[in-house]
Amino acid sequence: MSTQLIIQKSIAYMEQHLEEQLTLADIASHAGFSPYHFHRLFRKEVGMNIADYLRKRRLCYAAQLLLYSEAAIIDISFHCHFESQESFTRAFKKLYGMPPGRYRKIFAAHAHHSIFEQGDDSMQQQQSQSALKGWFLSGSHPQDYEIGIDRTTVHQGSTSGYLKAVTPMDMGAFATMMQQFKAGKFVGKRMRFSGFVKTENVKEYCGLWMRVDSHSEDVLQFDNMNDRRIVGSTNWNHYAIVLDVPEDSATISIGVLLMGAGQVWVDSFRFEEVDRSVPTTNLEVQYEMLEEPANLSFEE
Structure with a gap:
């Protein structure tokens, strides 16, 4: 079993x-490793x-x-396995920048408003997409x-990104939430694009994808998880x-794609260099060049 599958099994x-x-021991045992090695x-x-x-x-x-319940903060603290409300408050403030009581006071009304208010769909879509800094919608x-x-x-x-189908479509139709950037500072490196994904009713498939293009716009490296579909x-x-990212690289594209109906949420993306011991997932197939033309009559 690959490292990625082991991690996915443990996260599930x-x-x-x-x-x-x-406990670490519980999770490591489920994955089939010692706590030290699995950590x-x-x-x-x-x-x-x-x-x-x-x-x-x-x-x-x-x-x-x-945001979405009336549970007391102390009850939430213990339910989420914190030793006390004080330790929960410290941890929550460190991650969210404010104590839980203030967070509830500021954002609960907004959360309730966003769920129950009905409005113009096109306006809501424009507002939602315009708020997604750095990402754009593309595809077929x-x-x-x-x-x-x-x-x-x-x-x-407090937020995730999403990509979802909103109208009926032909078989094979797809879209991607993506971004592109210059390859310069990553040339000569092995890069990993990773993140957390959740799906709902995906009919055909979805997955992360990444592509490295040359200055002449040839595809140098590519993976769209076609061999490990979600x-x-x-x-x-x-x-x-x-x-x-080879020497001739000019641009890098990353994103999440969704083919057909359904919805996908993404969160906590990372783009980082890894060492050469981490295998690549490049899907490009290498063909052996023939010495001369073959089957020109189409009779073979």
Whole structure:
């Protein structure tokens, strides 16, 4: 089993038992590793240790409870496995920049308003997309999709990004929430684009994607997770693409794509250099060049 599949299996286990008491030993045992080895593996792949991951996920869950329930803060503290309301308040303030009581007071009305208010769909779509700094919508049928930020379905922090189909479409139609940037500072490096993804009713498939193009706009490296598709409805999990950035690289494109109907949420993207021990996920097939023309009569 690949490292990425091991991490995905462990994250799925944590998501299923997030409201229960979890230990590193429990999670490592589920993944089939010793706690020491699994701790190192998880940190290298996800960029944080198990304790930090669980703390951030539980704080995110606590933030949702603050906004969408009337539970007392002390009850939320214990429900999210903090030893006291004081320790919960310190951790929450460190991540969200304010204590939980103030967070609830400021944002609860906005959250309720965003759920129950009905308005002009096109105006809401424009406002949502305009707020998504750095990202744009593209693909074969961008008019059939929308992108935006979501404050109710979140992996970490207070918002996530989403891409969803909004109108019926032909088979094979797709859209992507993406961005492009110059390759210069990454040339000669092996780069990993990773993040957390959640899906709902994805009919064909979705996945992260990354492409490295040359100055002549030839594709040098490419992966769209076509060989490890995400389909159906899935809980938050971690996915990654690893590509080399060759010397002739000019631009890098990254994003999430959705083919067909459904919705995908993304959060906590990372773009970072990894060492050469991390295998690439490049999908380009290398063909052996023939010595001379073959089957010119089409009879073979």
